[in-house]
Structures are given as C-alpha cells and as structure tokens.
Amino acid sequence: MSKVLRISKGAEQGVQELLKFLLESGKVKGVLTLTKINNNGAVDYSLITNSEMLKDALPLFPLMPANAGKLLSRFTLKSALAEPIAVVVKPCELRAFIELVKREQGSLENFLFISSTCDGVYPLEISSNGEVAKKLSKYWDAVKKGDIAPDIRPTCSCCKYFLPYNADITIALIGENIDKECKIFLTTEKGKKSVEGMKGQLVEGELKTQEVKNLLNKREENKKKLFDNPALMQDGLSGLIETFGRCIGCHGCSRVCPICYCTLCTFDSKDYENEPSTYETELKKRGGMRVPPNTILYHIGRLTHIGISCVGCGMCTDVCPVDIPLSTIFLKVGGEVQQTFNYIPGKSVEEKVPLTIFEKEELTEVED
Amino acid sequence: MKDDFEPTIIGFLCRWCSYAGADLAGTSRLQYPPSMLPIRVMCSSRVDPVFIITAFLRGADAVLVAGCHPGDCHYIEGNYYTRRRFACLRKIFETLGMESDRIRLSWISASEGPRFAQVVTDYTDKIKKLGPNPAKKEIFL
Numbered sequence: 249m250s251k252v253l254r255i256s257k258g259a260e261q262g263v264q265e266l267l268k269f270l271l272e273s274g275k276v277k278g279v280l281t282l283t284k285i286n287n288n289g290a291v292d293y294s295l296i297t298n299s300e301m302l303k304d305a306l307p308l309f310p311l312m313p314a315n316a317g318k319l320l321s322r323f324t325l326k327s328a329l330a331e332p333i334a335v336v337v338k339p340c341e342l343r344a345f346i347e348l349v350k351r352e353q354g355s356l357e358n359f360l361f362i363s364s365t366c367d368g369v370y371p372l373e374i375s376s377n378g379e380v381a382k383k384l385s386k387y388w389d390a391v392k393k394g395d396i397a398p399d400i401r402p403t404c405s406c407c408k409y410f411l412p413y414n415a416d417i418t419i420a421l422i423g424e425n426i427d428k429e430c431k432i433f434l435t436t437e438k439g440k441k442s443v444e445g446m447k448g449q450l451v452e453g454e455l456k457t458q459e460v461k462n463l464l465n466k467r468e469e470n471k472k473k474l475f476d477n478p479a480l481m482q483d484g485l486s487g488l489i490e491t492f493g494r495c496i497g498c499h500g501c502s503r504v505c506p507i508c509y510c511t512l513c514t515f516d517s518k519d520y521e522n523e524p525s526t527y528e529t530e531l532k533k534r535g536g537m538r539v540p541p542n543t544i545l546y547h548i549g550r551l552t553h554i555g556i557s558c559v560g561c562g563m564c565t566d567v568c569p570v571d572i573p574l575s576t577i578f579l580k581v582g583g584e585v586q587q588t589f590n591y592i593p594g595k596s597v598e599e600k601v602p603l604t605i606f607e608k609e610e611l612t613e614v615e616d
Numbered sequence: 617m618k619d620d621f622e623p624t625i626i627g628f629l630c631r632w633c634s635y636a637g638a639d640l641a642g643t644s645r646l647q648y649p650p651s652m653l654p655i656r657v658m659c660s661s662r663v664d665p666v667f668i669i670t671a672f673l674r675g676a677d678a679v680l681v682a683g684c685h686p687g688d689c690h691y692i693e694g695n696y697y698t699r700r701r702f703a704c705l706r707k708i709f710e711t712l713g714m715e716s717d718r719i720r721l722s723w724i725s726a727s728e729g730p731r732f733a734q735v736v737t738d739y740t741d742k743i744k745k746l747g748p749n750p751a752k753k754e755i756f757l
C-alpha cells in the first residue's frame with residue numbers, strides 16, 4: 249500500500265495539472281514532457297519552464313521519439329542539475345537512465361521522476377502520418393482493460409517491467425478508470441513532498457492490482473511466442489547471416505540505443521577498419537568477402553558491450569531501415585546474459601553493473 | 617577427410633602464467649599438437665571479447681583464453697573480470713545457437729607445463745571432432 253493523490257479528472261488532464269502545479273508552486277523549475285508538434289500525432293520531448301506552454305504537453309502519449317534516458321544523460325553529463333526538474337518518462341526510459349548513471353554518464357540529483365504503469369508505445373513510423381491519432385482510442389481501451397495494446401512495439405508487447413522502478417511519482421493507468429479519475433501514487437518521500445498543497449483526495453492504494461498481474465502473465469506468454477519464433481536466431485552463424493545479411497551498416501541502432509553512450513563507437517573507429525593485409529589474408533582464405541566487412545562482428549560485439557543492460561525499449565528496431573528485429577534479438581540474448589548474473593537493468597542505482605564486479609567463487613562452469 | 621583436418625586454435629595467453637606454462641612445456645620437450653597459435657597478452661583481462669569474436673569470424677577453429685589461476689593474477693583480480701566477460705560471451709554464443717565449444721577459458725600457471733600440453737592436446741582433439749569452423753568459408757560476415 250502507498251499514498252495516492254486522487255483527482256477526479258481524466259488521467260491525461262490530471263497529469264497536466266500535476267505538472268502545472270509543480271511549475272507554478274515553484275517546486276520544480278522546469279518540466280520535461282512529451283509535447284505535441286502537430287495534430288497528426290507527432291510528439292517530441294520538450295523542456296518547459298513557462299506553465300502556459302504546458303497546454304501542448306502530452307505526458308502520457310504512447311510514443312517514444314527518443315529514449316529519454318539518453319536525453320537525461322545528455323542534460324547531466326557535464327554536471328548535475330542545479331535546479332529541480334520534473335520529468336515524465338516511460339519505465340524503460342527511467343531504467344536506461346539508471347544504467348547510464350551507473351556508468352557515470354549522468355546524475356540523478358534534482359530530478360523528480362514521474363512515470364506510469366505502461367502499456368507500451370507505437371512504432372515511430374506511424375507517428376507522423378496520422379496513423380497514431382486513429383489508434384489512440386483503441387490504445388486507451390486496452391489500457392483500461394489491462395490488455396496488450398494492439399500494434400505496439402514488439403518488445404513492449406512482452407515487457408515485464410511496466411511497473412516503474414525508481415519513480416517518485418507513478419500514475420496508475422493499467423486497469424484503471426482513466427477517463428474519470430487520475431491516481432497519482434506517491435512512491436517516495438520526495439514524491440509526497442512535491443504534491444504538498446495540491447488539490448485532491450489523499451488515500452491509500454495498491455499499484456500492483458489484479459489487472460497489472462494479469463497483464464504481466466499475458467506478456468509473459470507473448471514473450472514466449474516472440475522468442476520461440478524459429479526465424480529468430482537459433483541456427484548459429486547461418487542464422488546470423490540470414491538475419492543481418494540485409495544490414496546496411498548505418499549503425500543507427502547503436503546511435504539511438506540509450507545504453508550505447510560512446511560518442512565514438514569503437515565500431516565506427518579506425519581500429520575496426522581492415523588493413524590492406526587483412527583483406528589480402530581474408531581473400532586468400534575465402535576467395536571473396538562482403539564489403540564493407542565486419543557486420544556480424546558489430547552486432548555480436550554490441551551484444552557483448554550492452555546486452556547486460558538492454559532495457560528492451562525497442563528504439564533500435566524502430567530506426568532500422570531494413571526491418572531487422574534488433575530489439576527482440578537484443579532482449580532475448582541480453583535477457584539470458586542478465587539472468588546469468590541475476591540482474592535487472594535499471595532496477596537499482598546501487599547495484600553495480602555485473603561486468604564491473606566479481607565474486608571470487610563463481611562461474612566455475614565456464615572454466616575448462 | 618575429417619582425419620586430415622588440423623585445427624587452428626588461437627590462444628590468448630597471459631604473459632605471467634599461461635605463456636610461461638607454454639614455454640615450460642617447450643623446454644621440457646613435452647609433445648603436443650602444433651595447432652595453437654599463441655598470442656601473448658599482459659593479462660587474461662586484456663582480452664576484449666571482441667578479440668575472441670574477431671578470431672572466430674576470421675575462421676579460427678577455436679579460441680582459447682588462458683590465464684593465471686583465480687587468486688594468482690599478477691594484477692590481483694584481472695582474471696575474475698575475465699571470467700565474467702567470458703561467461704557473458706558464452707551465453708551469447710549459446711543463445712544465438714553458435715558452437716560455444718569453440719571458445720574456451722582455462723587457468724594454467726607458469727609451473728604447469730604438463731597441464732598446458734594436456735589442454736592443447738585435449739582441445740585439439742575436441743575441435744577435430746567438431747570439424748572446421750563454418751565461418752572460414754562464409755563471405756557475408
């Protein structure tokens with residue numbers, strides 16, 4: 249049970265009022281939220297300091313134009329925030345930010361994290377052609393019923409971590425009567441303090457409702473289906489070649505990945521260009537080789553770098569111009585690696601990234 | 617056909633232990649197959665998993681990473697990190713359905729010349745049975 253501020257307004261409007269209250273009461277100096285760009289359903293993150301401008305805010309909109317974890321890291325890479333800012337982000341964005349903070353790529357100081365129980369986001373390709381606007385009513389219906397929303401990103405449809413970790417404030421959406429009321433769960437002390445003085449009814453509530461548990465089960469089942477798909481990387485090298493054969497090497501997938509924070513990716517660096525002599529020896533062996541080389545190396549290499557922290561946000565699949573189901577592969581393979589170390593990325597900022605620590609007695613099964 | 621197959625094993629050997637162990641095997645005139653191409657590294661933890669993948673994709677039939685026994689690393693704890701990274705890479709190989717037998721982690725100390733010879737012999741046999749690395753003939757890597 250935790251403290252809940254209940255407002256008798258629809259969820260979207262309730263959150264807008266919350267943001268307005270936070271800004272106008274001076275509890276925060278700014279608000280980061282999804283904001284409407286046009287009426288076609290295109291949104292982007294904006295940082296807002298003038299409460300008038302909140303009229304275009306769409307804090308709960310089911311799109312992820314960028315993984316906000318990456319954006320928050322960029323805000324705080326050089327130094328921590330000097331003034332408090334409230335951010336409304338999806339659970340996996342918050343997890344990604346925590347992973348980045350653990351890697352010293354940002355600071356948590358002065359953030360007020362607002363998140364929600366999340367039914368997923370739509371692929372970006374339908375964000376600006378008016379399609380999203382048409383799907384919205386079905387989306388919110390699914391949210392109310394606690395169903396998997398149709399046509400969302402594949403990794404959203406099997407995401408288990410839709411109940412946010414580390415949020416100060418969590419908006420209950422799944423299975424709730426979101427047209428009539430907005431339930432603002434105050435999950436930390438900071439969250440409680442921040443709404444002091446705001447109008448509403450202070451009650452007790454449970455975030456992990458039966459609807460939430462049911463959705464978890466539905467997604468587990470969906471995950472099995474998605475991962476067992478034989479087209480998904482089970483035949484070793486030939487499977488890899490099949491899947492990544494059409495990769496054009498744009499490296500967009502690492503560019504948008506929140507965990508890939510390197511400003512110069514090692515796979516874009518000169519170190520990974522072949523020497524002429526390498527071409528020669530490779531050609532002697534094979535009589536032919538793909539140009540540019542190292543496609544498979546890039547993908548397995550990236551798995552070794554960030555698989556342990558992949559939050560399954562789905563950004564990589566979304567930007568891939570040749571429709572490679574990257575996030576499904578990364579979530580599947582990364583998930584196995586995470587399980588080896590009993591690790592849930594972004595769950596706790598204190599828990600170290602497993603590859604940066606060790607136990608003296610462990611893993612003897614990998615030694616020969 | 618398979619009997620003629622002489623595997624190539626790339627060995628990343630830690631300078632302080634396993635490389636010295638290999639030296640000892642040599643000076644003790646121990647017999648072992650000439651399948652291993654040793655690469656000397658300052659510590660097993662110097663081996664980025666990407667090195668292993670590179671060797672594998674370039675057609676090495678197997679890749680061995682060898683270092684000091686746990687507790688004996690010259691840099692105190694390097695090999696503990698090696699083991700975590702290796703476990704991670706192994707899991708990736710397994711999940712992708714790749715032959716994880718083609719990568720191996722072993723601890724061989726400077727005084728274990730016979731163990732070095734044994735590891736190379738056993739591993740060579742194992743890889744002989746497995747046959748050549750299919751990556752050797754692939755063009756679209």
Ligand code: SF4
Pocket residue numbers: 494495496497498499500501502564567568569570571572574
């Ligand atoms: S986004 Fe797609 S095409 Fe571009 S590098 Fe990644 S997998 Fe290849």
Ligand code: SF4
Pocket residue numbers: 403501504505506507508557558559560561562563564565574575578579
């Ligand atoms: S690999 Fe893809 S799904 Fe995983 S965190 Fe990066 S962008 Fe998100």
Ligand code: SF4
Pocket residue numbers: 502507508509510512513514515549550553554
């Ligand atoms: S693939 Fe590796 S080197 Fe490249 S950006 Fe990601 S983490 Fe950095």
Ligand code: FES
Pocket residue numbers: 630631632633658659660661682683684688689690691694695
């Ligand atoms: S010095 Fe030998 S493993 Fe570290």
